[in-house]
Amino acid sequence: MQNDTAVEVRNISKIYSGNVEALREVSLAFPRGKLCTLLGPSGCGKTTLLKIIAGLIPANSGEVWVNGRQVDGPGPERAFVFQDFALLPWATVLRNVAFGLELRGMPPEQRNEIARKHIAEVGLAAFEASYPNQLSGGMRQRVGLARALAVNADIILMDEPFSAIDEQTRRKFQEELLDLLKHHRKTVIFVTHSIEEAAYLSDQITLLSPRPGRVAKTIAPGIDHSRGPDEIRRDKHYLDTVDEIWQMLKQYVD
Amino acid sequence: MTLFGRNIPIAFSLFVWFGLWEIVGRSGFSSFIPPFSKVIETAFVIAQTGKFAAAAAISLRSFAAGMALAIVVGLPLGFLMARVAFARRLLGMWVNIFVSAPISALVPLLMAVVGIGETTVVVTVFLFAVFVIVLDTQVGVQHADRSLVEMARSFGARRSQIYTKVLILSALPEILAGLRLGAIRGVKGVVIGQLLVAIIGVGELFELYSKHFLMEEFWALVMIVFLFAFAISESLAALERKVEYYAGSR
Amino acid sequence: MPRPGITSSPLFWQLASFALFFGAWEIAGRWPVSAAFPPFSATLLALLEMIGDGSLGKAYVSTLQPLLIGIAICGVAGIGFGIGMGLSRTVEWFTLPVFIILQAAPMAAIIPLITYLYGIGLTSKVLAVIFLAAPVVVMNSYKGIRNANPSLIQMCRSFQGSRRQEILKIILPHAAALIFTGLRLGLAMGFIGVVIAELLITPTGIGDLITYHSSVADYPQMFAAISSIILIAAVSLHALERVERRLFPAEIRGS
Incomplete structure (x- = not known):
């Protein structure tokens, strides 16, 4: 495996009980330091693939390689951001963000210091002592993101992280995510069903076809993220990418 | 639970317990525990006796009358408390107190006031069942989908139509849950009422069997009564599951 | 005319609610509904008198003792068992159907038998409390464990949490509120159980007070004894509910 590939999946198939075929022979490589999107209509198995990469659910066949090693469970080099945030309702923002480190047995002062950062x-500096249910959806997902960053994994797996957040907050969040990734060199695998979100954020977009999920196409939009967000959203290249994806996905929508 | 790679339904574990009971019974471990097979045999024997038929009839009658009363009073009261603020404020506290109060303490009072007999048992069933029915109905109607009521109003529904076409149906899952809990409590009410009154129905039989140390008969009766309670609760639960499809969509 | 603000005060409605209930009771007693139905005022006087001469206090010592012992046993063994049922599929398979049946069953039917086994002492009363309270305590603990949010469990796994950490840091905190509710419902059942035991088998405590005054037709005293146990049950259950809301306020509740 080349050194610039962070995650690779080979011939992954997944059949759920009741003979629902979620994924068939999916092979994909995710380059290091890039933001790669898995995009497709609901039921295409994109979340299933992400959870298989995370080691949260087992595949029926196929292999997952992370940093050149085959894995079959969760590992410290991967951190997951959940669609429903998955925050402990009885714990403060501080404890939630430090939770990954708490599970590793890091002493409180040390993990709280990292979490605060x-x-x-x-x-969310002003909300350290708040409880998740006192926060808006957007703020809760910031907690989820901070928790994933705190364990210092180099691969972040994001499962439709912005789907439960309203449009304005979502745009702001997307910009901040790109900003954040400029400072941390992370590999991000991002699941979404939003074409615009994928085109705006991604270095690489993989389109999955539904039932069973297979790789339909892989696109590299090649958008220059050093320009401002408003400029990008008017960019012809960006708009062409959105259109190209839509032409491709249209056939799956009934 | 799997055995030899096959899933065994969870209800089958009851047979394991019955088997264990049989073994303990046969070993003569305690004269209080006759073998399970003997208990079942006895259950069929006593089920055919006139004494049991009379006890069952009077118990079922008390249960039915008490439940009917609880429904007739409980549902309208629940609606009233949900829709009229001052009724809720005046009565809410008492319903909340009595829904978890030891109603069993009221049985001697009923025996003194309404007499030692079937009426006491009917009122006991009523008191055990009514408060949870009121409470669940109130919660159901209060939580009834506001936008459904607004929709009905926007299409010019009259007040009576809002009740019959929206509120009752919308609160149905909670109302049925209240009825199921009420019925479970009602069965407990029959048994407790009859035990304390001591001269009627299955309560009298329980007293009789334990006083004369007829353990096979005693456990047979326990099995019959528990089976009845379970059947009542399960059939109402099945009814609840029938309306679950729209309870889930809220 | 009351000032407009007064009808929005909860205290006003609480007082009005008391006045309505006790007023209706007073009228029903004076009418009279039955010779055995004393008015509220007579009952209240009898209650004060019974508090004064110490008979009520003495009765409660022997009533509350088995109740507390029984609930404490349920709290340790019942909760522990319910947690085990929720965590282990094998334990669940063997015991869940039994508890589903017991929860719906009129356990009071067993009480006459207890006397035979354990006489009319403290043990019998404790057993009556346990028989009635245990099913709801066990089932609530079990449900609390089984209802743990699957997304939180996946989160714990994704950060390489061990099974031990999963139980201690996710499943148990999540179940705590429901377990506490089970204990409160268990106490309510325990009150029913101890009263039945005292009325049926052991001539002691508050049950004996009720039976005695009923047999000598001291109806105000009998009503006072009954009211006192309902009052004590209501106050203690309400207090537990407040503790519950304090420990597990809505915003941090997992379930």
């Missing part, structure tokens, strides 16, 4: 980074 990441809470500030996602702009």
Whole structure:
């Protein structure tokens, strides 16, 4: 495996009980330091693939390689951001962000210090002592993101992280995510069903076809993210990418 | 639970317990525990006796009358408390107290006031069942989908139509849950009422069997009564599951 | 005319609610509904008198003792068992159907038998409390464990949490509120159980007070004894509910 590939899946197939075929022979490589999107209509198995990469559910066949090693469970080099945030309702923002480190047995002062740094980074410094149910959806997902950053994994797996967040917050969040990734060199695998989100964020987009999920196409939009967000959203290249994806996905929508 | 690679339904574990009971019974471990097979045999024997038929009839009658009363009073009261603020404020506290109060303590009072007999048992069933029915109905109607009521109003529904076409149906899952809990409590009410009154129905039989140390008969009766309680609760639960499809969509 | 603000005060409605209930009771007693139905005022006087001469206090010592012992046993063994049922599929397979049946069953039917086994002492009363309270305590603990949010469990796994950490840091905190609710419902059943035991088998405590005054037709005293146990049950259950809301306020509740 080349050194610039962070994650690779080979011939992954997944059949759920009741003979629902979610994925068939999916092979994909995710380059290091890039943001790669898995895009497709609901039921195409994109979340299933992400959870297989995370080691949360087993595949029926196929292999997952991370940093040149085959894996069959969760590992410290991967951190997951959940669609429903998955925050402990009885724990403060601080404890939630430090939770991954708490599970590793890091002493409290040390893990809280790291957590505080990441809470500030996602702009929640004033909410350390708040409980998740006191926060808006957007703020809760910032906690989820800070928790993933705190364990210092080089691969971040994001499962439709912005789907439960309203449009304005979502745009702001997308911009901040790109900003954040400029400072941390992370590999991100991002699941979404939003074409615009995929085209705006990604270095690489993989389209999955539904039932069973297979790789339909892989696109590299090649958008220059050093320009401002408003400029990008008017960019012809960006708009062409959105259109290209839509032409491709249209056939799967009934 | 799997055995030899096959899934065994969870209800089958009851047979394991019955088997264990049989073994303990046969070993003569305690004269209080006759073998399970003997208990079942006895259950069929006593089920055919006139004494049991009379006890069952009077118990079922008390249960049915008490439940009917609880429904007739409980549903309208629940609606009233949900829709009229001052009714809720005046009565809410008492319903909340009595829904978890030891109603069993009221049985001697009923025996003194309404007499030692079937009426006491009927009122006991009523008191055990009514408060949870009121409470669940109130919660159901109060939580009834506001936008459904607004929709009905926007299409010019009259007040009576809002009740019959929206509120009752919308609150149905909670109302049925209340009825199921009420019925479970009602069965407990029959048994407790009859045990304390001591001269009627299955309560009298329980007293009789334990006083004369007829353990096979005693456990047979326990099995019959528990089976009845389970059947009532399961059939109402099945009814609940029938309306679950729209309870889930809220 | 009351000032407009007064009808929005909860205290006003609480007082009105008391006045309505006790007023209706007073009228029903004076009418009278039955010779055995004393008015509220007579019952209240009898209650004060019974508090004064110490008979009520003495009765409660022997009533509350088995109740507390029984609930404490349920709290340790019942919760522990319910947690085990929720965590182990094997334990669940063997015991869940039994507890589903017991929860719906009129356990009071067993009480006459207890006397035979354990006489009319403290043990019998404790057993009556346990028989009635245990099913709801066990089932609530079990449900609390089994209802743990699967997404939180996946989260714990994704950060390489061990099974031990999963149980201690996710499943148990998530179940805590429901377990506590089970204990409160268990106490409510325990009150029913101890009263039945005292009325049926052991001539002690508050049950004996009720039976005695009923047999000598001291109806105000009998009503006072009954009211006192309902009052004590209501106050203690309400207090537990407040503790519950304090420990597990809505915003941090997992379930």
